[in-house]
Amino acid sequence: xxxxxKSIPLAVTLxxxxxxxxxxxxxxxxxxxxNYFRGLSSGLTLKWIGQVWELYSGSIFLSIWLxxxxxVVTLILGVPAAYALACNPGRASRVLEEFISLPLxxxxxxxxxxxxxxxxxxxxxxxxxxxxxVGHVLYTLPFMVRSVLSVLAAIDLKTLExxxxxxxxxxxxxxxxxxxxxxxxxxxxxxxxxxxxxxxxFNLTWMLHTPYLKTLPVGLADSYASMRLEVASAYTLVFFxxxxxxxxxxxxxxxxxxxxxx
Amino acid sequence: xxxxxxxxxxxxxxxxxxxxxxxxxxxxxxxASGEGDAGWSIYLQILQTPRYxxxxxxxxxxxxxxxxxxxxxxxxxxxxxxxxxxVGRNTLLSILTLPLAFPGVxxxxxxxxxxxxxxxxxxxxxxHVVFAYSVFGLFLGYLYFSIPRVLLTVMAAAEKIDPALxxxxxxxxxxxxxxxxxxxxxxxxxxxxxxxxxxFATAMGAFGTAFTLATDIDVLPMVIYTEFxxxxxxxxxxxxxxxxGLVTWALLLIARSLSGTTVAAGG
Amino acid sequence: xxxxxxxxAKTFPGGTRALxxxxxxxxxxxxxxxxxxxxxxKSTLLRIIAGLETPDPGARIVFDGEDVTWQSVExxxxxxxxxxxxxxxxxxxxxNIGYGLKMQKLPRAEIDARVEEVIALCRLEPYADRxxxxxxxxxxxxxxxxxxxxxxxxxxxxxxPLSALDAxxxxxxxxxxxxxxxxxxxxxxxxxxxxxxxxxxADRVAVMSHxxxxxxxxxxxxxRNPATGFVARFVGDAMPLSGRIEADQLHLPGGVxxxxxxxxxxxxxxxxxxxRIDAQGxxxxxxxxxxxxxxxxxIALAGASDAPLFALHTGLSTPAPGAEVRLSIAPEALxxxxxxxxx
Numbered sequence: 001x002x003x004x005x006k007s008i009p010l011a012v013t014l015x016x017x018x019x020x021x022x023x024x025x026x027x028x029x030x031x032x033x034x035n036y037f038r039g040l041s042s043g044l045t046l047k048w049i050g051q052v053w054e055l056y057s058g059s060i061f062l063s064i065w066l067x068x069x070x071x072v073v074t075l076i077l078g079v080p081a082a083y084a085l086a087c088n089p090g091r092a093s094r095v096l097e098e099f100i101s102l103p104l105x106x107x108x109x110x111x112x113x114x115x116x117x118x119x120x121x122x123x124x125x126x127x128x129x130x131x132x133x134v135g136h137v138l139y140t141l142p143f144m145v146r147s148v149l150s151v152l153a154a155i156d157l158k159t160l161e162x163x164x165x166x167x168x169x170x171x172x173x174x175x176x177x178x179x180x181x182x183x184x185x186x187x188x189x190x191x192x193x194x195x196x197x198x199x200x201x202f203n204l205t206w207m208l209h210t211p212y213l214k215t216l217p218v219g220l221a222d223s224y225a226s227m228r229l230e231v232a233s234a235y236t237l238v239f240f241x242x243x244x245x246x247x248x249x250x251x252x253x254x255x256x257x258x259x260x261x262x
Numbered sequence: 263x264x265x266x267x268x269x270x271x272x273x274x275x276x277x278x279x280x281x282x283x284x285x286x287x288x289x290x291x292x293x294a295s296g297e298g299d300a301g302w303s304i305y306l307q308i309l310q311t312p313r314y315x316x317x318x319x320x321x322x323x324x325x326x327x328x329x330x331x332x333x334x335x336x337x338x339x340x341x342x343x344x345x346x347x348x349v350g351r352n353t354l355l356s357i358l359t360l361p362l363a364f365p366g367v368x369x370x371x372x373x374x375x376x377x378x379x380x381x382x383x384x385x386x387x388x389x390h391v392v393f394a395y396s397v398f399g400l401f402l403g404y405l406y407f408s409i410p411r412v413l414l415t416v417m418a419a420a421e422k423i424d425p426a427l428x429x430x431x432x433x434x435x436x437x438x439x440x441x442x443x444x445x446x447x448x449x450x451x452x453x454x455x456x457x458x459x460x461x462f463a464t465a466m467g468a469f470g471t472a473f474t475l476a477t478d479i480d481v482l483p484m485v486i487y488t489e490f491x492x493x494x495x496x497x498x499x500x501x502x503x504x505x506x507g508l509v510t511w512a513l514l515l516i517a518r519s520l521s522g523t524t525v526a527a528g529g
Numbered sequence: 530x531x532x533x534x535x536x537x538a539k540t541f542p543g544g545t546r547a548l549x550x551x552x553x554x555x556x557x558x559x560x561x562x563x564x565x566x567x568x569x570x571k572s573t574l575l576r577i578i579a580g581l582e583t584p585d586p587g588a589r590i591v592f593d594g595e596d597v598t599w600q601s602v603e604x605x606x607x608x609x610x611x612x613x614x615x616x617x618x619x620x621x622x623x624x625n626i627g628y629g630l631k632m633q634k635l636p637r638a639e640i641d642a643r644v645e646e647v648i649a650l651c652r653l654e655p656y657a658d659r660x661x662x663x664x665x666x667x668x669x670x671x672x673x674x675x676x677x678x679x680x681x682x683x684x685x686x687x688x689x690p691l692s693a694l695d696a697x698x699x700x701x702x703x704x705x706x707x708x709x710x711x712x713x714x715x716x717x718x719x720x721x722x723x724x725x726x727x728x729x730x731a732d733r734v735a736v737m738s739h740x741x742x743x744x745x746x747x748x749x750x751x752x753r754n755p756a757t758g759f760v761a762r763f764v765g766d767a768m769p770l771s772g773r774i775e776a777d778q779l780h781l782p783g784g785v786x787x788x789x790x791x792x793x794x795x796x797x798x799x800x801x802x803x804x805r806i807d808a809q810g811x812x813x814x815x816x817x818x819x820x821x822x823x824x825x826x827x828i829a830l831a832g833a834s835d836a837p838l839f840a841l842h843t844g845l846s847t848p849a850p851g852a853e854v855r856l857s858i859a860p861e862a863l864x865x866x867x868x869x870x871x872x
Contacts, residue, residue: 016335016355016409017357019380019402023362025374030375037380077279087269090275100280104287106510107467109483110503115285115498117294134283141276161375169477171268200469217470221367224474229380236371241418247363253392429581432602433609434629434680444628446617482750 003069010068024240030259034049048234052223056235058243059219066129066215071134074194078144083179086146086152097149099209101142104184108203111138116207127210144190147257151186154261183255192250200243216242223238269283291500298497303502313501317480324401325465325480331401332408332461333454339409340416341446359410366407366470366502373403373475397479403471408464420446452520459517463510482506530683530716531579532556534650535589539573539582547573548584560710560729562718563701564724564763568580570718570740572688578603578718579686588679591781603632608682608715612689614673616661622672623648623657629680643679650712651675652724666694667702670719674706678713685710687719702730713848724764728752736760758796758866766797771835783833784812796868801827804840806848810857814838830856 031049034042055243085093103111112135125131161180164174178189202217216239223232263271296302308314324469337442343355350399361369376393393399427449431441447454469483482502490499532555539548548570548694555561556796563571576582578590578754580602589600598603616625626647632641648657651671656664661672670690677685687766691699707730710717721727727734728748735745736759748764755761758769758782770783779786779797788797806828814833819826840856864867 005401006346009338012335013342013354013358016339017354020406021357022382022410023375027371028376031478077276084269084272087265100284102284102511105463105514106288107483107510108501109467109469109486110291110507111284112285112502113486113499114291115283117496118287118290132375137279139281139433145276150467157405171265174518176267179361189364196363200363200365200368201286202367206470206473217365217367220365221470222472224367224371226373227338232371233375236368239368244360246361250363251359340596352862393695424613424615426611427617429602430609430611430615431617431674432604433579433626433686434676435606435632436601436628437632440632443621445617448617451619513730513865 005050022174026164026235027236028240029233031237032228033230036230036233048230049238051231052235052238055217056189056214056216056223059214059216059237060211062129063199064165064218066133066136067195068106068197069133070140071194074141074144075187075191078190079180081147082145082148082152082174082186083175083183086149090103091154097145100145103137103138108135108139108201109207111135112204112205112207116161127212129213132205132208132213132215135208136198136201139204140194143193143197144187144224147190147193147254148183148186151183151257151261155182157182185253185260189250189253189257192253196243199246200239217229267515289439292504295497295500297503298495298501300497304431304497305505306502308501308505309500313480314485315499317482317485319428319465320397320480321482324397324404325462327401328465329461330414331405333458335405336392336409336412336455336457340413341420341442344417344420354436359412361407361408362414364407366468366472367402367474368470370471370474373399373471374408377402379503384457395475395477395479399475400472400481403475404468407468407471409463411464412461415453415457415460417435423449432513455519456517459513461522463513463517466513467506467510530593531555531773532716533589533591533682534578535591536602537577537588537590538585539570539577540585546740548577549739550587550743552623553735553742553745555716555718558714558716559634560732561728562721562734563671563720563737564722564727564734565737565821566722566763567678569737571722571807572707572735574737575686575688575720578684579607579609580791603697606680606683608677608680608685610670610673610677610685610690610694610719616669616672616676618660618662620652620661621657622661622664623661624663626653626675628676633680651678651709667698670694670702670706676711678715685713685715685717686867687797689720689722691721691723699723699726706730719828728761728764729827734764736763738763755866758798758869761798761864761866765800767800768838769834770797770799770838770863772797779814781834784865785813785855786811787860787867788863790865794868795865798864798866799838799858799862800864801839802841803858804830804838804844805841805857805859806842806854806857810855812856812858814854814856816839816850816852816854818850819847830854839849 028178029040030036032044032046033040034045061197085097085178117133119125119131157179161174166180169177200217201215202221205215205218209215214222220232220235220239223235298304300307308318333446339358343351355513364372375381377392377399379392380453381392381394383393402524423446427445428441431445436444467483469487472479472481472484473487483506486502486506489502532553534551534553536550537548538546538553540546551574553561562575565571573582574670577584582598582602584590584598588598589596617628620628623644625642629638630643648654651674653668653671653675656668661669664672670693671692692701692704705727710730718738719730733745734748734751736743736821738749743761744751751760751764755764755767758767761767770779770781770786772779774788774792774797775781776793776796777791779788779790779792812833814830817829817831817837819828824842824843825848826844828840828847830838830840
C-alpha cells in the first residue's frame with residue numbers, strides 16, 4: 001500500500017518532467033547536429049548557431065534593447081506608483097491596481113488590436129520601436145508594481161516614514177532614503193521579471209511589429225515557419241541560453257523577496 | 263511640497279500612461295466592435311454564425327480538457343514534491359518550472375519536435391504518427407505551459423497546510439488515500455479552483471502556441487487573428503476580442519480573489 | 530493500558546541527538562506529563578510513542594504486552610491532541626469527532642451513538658453541528674480532545690494542548706482537562722513547558738532537559754526533593770545562593786549561613802517563599818524594589834548573594850526600597866544539590 005501511494009505520484013512527476021524536458025533536449029541537440037534527420041552520427045557543429053547569428057543578430061539586439069528600455073520605463077512609472085498605492089490602501093487604490101493589471105488577464109492579441117486601432121494611423125509612431133515598447137511596458141508594468149507593492153505592504157512603512165519625518169525629511173527625501181532602499185528586494189524581483197517577460201513576449205509583439213523591427217520571439221516564429229529544423233533549433237537554443245539564466249535569477253530574487261516579507 | 267502633492271506626483275506618470283495606452287485603446291476596441299454593418303447586434307451574430315459558435319465551443323472544450331489534465335498532473339506532482347525531500351528534488355522542480363518563461367511560439371515548437379513530421383514520436387514509432395498540428399497537439403502545447411503555472415499555485419498552497427492535519431488523520435486511522443481525499447484536497451480546494459481558472463483563461467487566450475500549431479484548427483485567438491489580418495473584418499475581430507477578454511478577465515478575477523497569486527496569462 | 534518504553538532514542542539525520550536513550554513505565558489510567566523547555570526532546574518522545582517519528586534501532590515500545598515499535602500510526606490505536614488542534618476545517622464538529630470511527634468502518638448507528646456519547650461528556654452539545662472554524666479556542670480544544678477520544682484509543686497523547694489559548698482561559702481549561710481525563714479513565718501522556726500545567730494535571734511529572742529525563746515523580750516529590758539544580762530551578766523557580774562553602778557553612782556576600790550538613794562540591798538553592806525578613810537573621814541585604822501582588826509582596830534583594838534574590842513577603846508592613854534588612858532561611862528549606870556538570 002505504502003509503495004503504491006508513493007510510486008504513482010513519483011511516476012506522474014517523472015513523466016511530467018520528461019514531457020517538459022525531452023523537447024528541450026531535442027532542440028538543443030538539433031541545433032548542434034549537422035543533420036538532425038540522420039542523427040548525432042552526422043556529427044556536431046556550430047554552423048547553425050553561426051547562421052542564426054548572421055540572420056537574426058539584429059532581432060536579438062533589438063530584444064535586449066527593448067527589454068532594457070522596458071525596464072527603465074517600468075521603474076520610472078511603477079516604483080513611485082507602487083509607493084503611492086501602498087500609502088493609500090483604500091478602495092480607489094485597489095481599483096487602480098486591478099485596472100493596470102488588466103494586461104495580465106486580457107489576451108495580448110486583444111490589447112494589440114486595441115492599440116492598433118487607436119494609434120495604427122499615426123505612422124511615425126506605428127513604425128517606431130517605441131510602439132512595441134508601449135506593448136511591452138503595458139504587459140510588464142503590473143509585475144513591477146505588484147512586486148514592489150507586496151514588499152512595501154509587508155514592511156511597516158508608516159512607522160519608518162514617521163520616523164524619518166520626525167527627523168526632518170520631506171516627502172521626496174523619504175522616498176529616496178527610506179522607501180526605495182527598503183523596497184529593493186521587490187524592485188529587484190520586479191526588474192528581473194520585467195526583463196525576462198519582455199525578452200520572451202510574443203503575443204502583443206507579433207501584432208505590433210513591422211518587417212524592419214523583429215524581436216527575438218518574432219524571429220523565432222519566422223524561423224519555425226520558414227527555416228530548416230536545425231536552424232530553428234539553434235535559434236531556440238540561443239533563446240534558451242538567454243532566458244534560462246534570467247528565469248533562475250528571477251526565481252531566486254522572488255524567493256528572496258518572499259522571505260523578507262515574512 | 264506636502265505628502266499629498268508628492269503622492270499625486272508619484273502616481274501621475276502611471277496614470278497618464280495607463281490612460282493613453284490602456285483605457286482609451288480598450289474603449290476604442292469596444293466602440294469598434296459596434297461600428298460594423300451589423301452594429302451592436304454583432305455580439306448576437308457571434309452566437310448565430312456556425313463558424314464562430316463552433317470555434318467558441320472548440321476553444322472552451324480544449325481549454326477545459328487542458329485545465330483538468332493540468333490540475334490532475336500538477337496536483338499529483340506538487341503534493342509529491344512538497345511532501346518528500348530527496349536528492350534531485352530541486353532539479354525536478356526546476357525542470358517543471360522551466361517553461362514559465364517560454365513564449366507560446368517556443369512551446370509550439372516543442373510540440374513540433376515531439377509530434378511533428380520530423381518529431382520524436384514519428385521517428386521512434388513504425389507508423390506515420392504526426393499529431394503536432396491536430397487538436398491533440400494543441401492540447402499538449404497548452405498543457406506544456408499550464409503545468410508549471412498550476413504546479414506553483416498548488417505547491418504554494420500545499421506548503422501552507424498544517425502538517426498536523428495529516429498527522430491527526432493518521433492517528434485516527436486514515437489510510438494515505440483517505441488522507442488525500444478527506445484532508446489534502448479539501449484544504450487545497452481554493453488553490454485548485456484558482457489554478458484551474460488561471461489554466462482555463464490562459465488556454466482560452468493562448469495565441470503564440472496556436473499560431474505555431476493550429477494552422478487548420480479554429481480556436482478563438484486564431485479566428486480573431488485571421489478576421490483582422492486576412493478578412494479585414496475589424497468589427498468582428500474587435501467583438502471576438504472583447505468577448506475573449508471579458509471571459510479571461512472575469513475568470514482571473516475569481517482566481518485572484520481565491521488565491522491571491524499573480525500569474526500572467528501569456529502563452 | 531500499561532505503557533513500557535525501553536531504550537527510546539532519536540538521532541536526526543545530520544547527527545543531532547534529540548533524545549538520549551530513555552526508559553519509562555506508565556501504569557494503566559495514569560496521567561504523566563513530560564515537562565521541559567523547548568528543544569529538550571519532550572515532543573520527540575511523544576511523537577515516537579505516537580508513531581509519527583521512528584526511534585533509533587534498539588528501542589522497544591510496548592502497549593499492554595504488545596510490541597508496537599514498528600507499527601504504523603494508523604494501526605497503533607492511539608489518540609492525539611495536537612498543539613494547533615489540527616481540526617479538519619472541511620468537516621463539522623460532529624464530522625471531526627466521528628472521523629476516527631468512520632475509519633474503523635463501524636456501522637452508521639454505532640458511530641452516531643458513540644459520537645453523541647463523547648459530545649455529551651465534553652459538553653459540546655450546543656456546537657455539534659457548527660463548522661469548526663466558528664468555534665472559540667476553548668471549544669476547539671474540547672473538540673480536539675473529543676475527536677481523539679471517540680475511537681477509544683489505548684493511550685491519549687497531548688502535545689502542548691493548552692498553549693494555543695490565552696492566559697486567562699488556560700487556567701480554567703487546565704482544571705477542566707484534568708477532570709475530563711480522569712472521567713475518561715484513560716492512560717495519558719501530555720507534553721508541556723508550563724510547570725503549573727504539569728503539576729495541575731499529571732499524576733507524575735517527568736522533567737526533561739537536553740534530551741533526557743532529569744527526574745520523574747509526583748509533583749510533590751519533584752518540588753520537595755528535586756534531584757538536580759535544573760529540576761529545582763524549573764519546578765518552583767529555585768534561586769542559587771552563590772558563595773564559598775566551608776564544611777557546613779555557606780559564606781555569602783551578605784553573611785554566613787549555617788547548612789544542615791557539609792556540602793562541599795554542591796550548590797545551594799532556595800525558593801522565594803522560604804526567605805524570611807527577620808531582624809535576627811544572619812544575612813544582610815538591601816531592598817531594591819517592592820512589588821505588591823495582591824496576596825503578597827515580591828521583594829527584590831541585592832547584596833545577599835551574587836545575583837538578586839526574591840522573597841515573598843506577607844503582612845501589612847514592608848521595608849522601603851533602599852532599606853537594609855536582615856534575612857533568615859530555615860536550614861531544612863535549603864536545597865543542597867550536586868553541582869551541575871561536576872558529577
